[in-house]
Amino acid sequence: MKRAAVIAGILVVAAAAAGSGLLVARFGEARGFPVSQLKEGVNPATLQITPMFVIRHGGSAFALRPFAPDSQTPVGWCGGQGFFEDPATGSKWDGDGRYLAGPALRGLDHLRSKIVNGVLQVAPGEVDLGDPRAAYRPPTDLPRCDWATAAFAPGVAPPPSPSPGSLSPVTACERSSGSPSFRTAGPSPRRPRPGTCRRSVRTERRPGPSLR
Numbered sequence: 001m002k003r004a005a006v007i008a009g010i011l012v013v014a015a016a017a018a019g020s021g022l023l024v025a026r027f028g029e030a031r032g033f034p035v036s037q038l039k040e041g042v043n044p045a046t047l048q049i050t051p052m053f054v055i056r057h058g059g060s061a062f063a064l065r066p067f068a069p070d071s072q073t074p075v076g077w078c079g080g081q082g083f084f085e086d087p088a089t090g091s092k093w094d095g096d097g098r099y100l101a102g103p104a105l106r107g108l109d110h111l112r113s114k115i116v117n118g119v120l121q122v123a124p125g126e127v128d129l130g131d132p133r134a135a136y137r138p139p140t141d142l143p144r145c146d147w148a149t150a151a152f153a154p155g156v157a158p159p160p161s162p163s164p165g166s167l168s169p170v171t172a173c174e175r176s177s178g179s180p181s182f183r184t185a186g187p188s189p190r191r192p193r194p195g196t197c198r199r200s201v202r203t204e205r206r207p208g209p210s211l212r
Helices: 002-016 169-176
Strands: 025-027 030-034 041-047 050-057 060-064 076-078 083-085 099-101 110-116 119-128
Touching: 030 041, 050 119, 060 119
Parallel strands: none
Antiparallel strands: 025 030, 030 119, 041 050, 050 060, 060 110, 076 083, 110 119
């Protein structure tokens, strides 16, 4: 009877979290993702309405905060290029969140987690800062993100992004001296005054499934 109750509890939580596309297990007060249910590599996910990217490598897994360091700008997973990118600055990180290029000063932050009995348990409110970058690398050293296929974590509003094949916002701004050479999905953006490189990104947190 006790085992049946536990299984029923897991199924209720899994149904409530269906929006993330991942099975979520609950054991008492602990919540997490069964590692065997995760695909290899990057998994956009949400837990207790907290968006994240869950990374799996075989039997190991961990969770990344889906925002640029010290920012609320969502980063996108550019699967075709194999890196995360900040659409506001052009900063890039590899599939494990390590710094690759751009003005970011460190890697993507981690949400504290551990694997218990095959389940990746995540503490959404506890963050470990990413590793500091060793040296600056221009974002133009790497390919451009294909924003048409980029994935964002559930529950965040993707900011306006460059169209495929265009320059990243920070690069366009730096090279154009006030004449941006990228397009967004909405109305044409206003051109900044010469000598300025301001780029505002609006983020929004949407309510997700409530796991209780």
